[in-house]
Amino acid sequence: MSPDQFGFTVSFTILAMVVLGGMGNSVGVAIGAFLIYIVQAVLLKQLTNFFDLFHVPILSDINFVEYQFLLYGIALVAMMLLRPEGLFPSRQRARELHTSEGEDPIEASPTGLDSEGTLA
Numbered sequence: 001m002s003p004d005q006f007g008f009t010v011s012f013t014i015l016a017m018v019v020l021g022g023m024g025n026s027v028g029v030a031i032g033a034f035l036i037y038i039v040q041a042v043l044l045k046q047l048t049n050f051f052d053l054f055h056v057p058i059l060s061d062i063n064f065v066e067y068q069f070l071l072y073g074i075a076l077v078a079m080m081l082l083r084p085e086g087l088f089p090s091r092q093r094a095r096e097l098h099t100s101e102g103e104d105p106i107e108a109s110p111t112g113l114d115s116e117g118t119l120a
Helices: 008-021 026-053 064-082 091-097
Strands: none
Touching: 008 026, 008 064, 026 064
């Protein structure tokens, strides 16, 4: 292993896996990796073949595998807007992202500590 093996494409794919699965949850990240693999290896190729088969005027000329990083980017933006904690977040991450609107978790507690006695 060397740093030059982690170019843009590998780094972006790993980021997509982590964000999709949920940061802080290793099972969620594994599921996110599996989903990204299925999209990359199966779905995009089948999507290209599907549109070629039915001769959809605009979409039959597109090779969706070439646009996988564009689709990953759109998916990442959608995940950040709709479900920023990922599909399977850790409990702490879900709690951090779902505090009530305008409430600062540190200011909510007079001591700045949460119910477990740790710094909020």
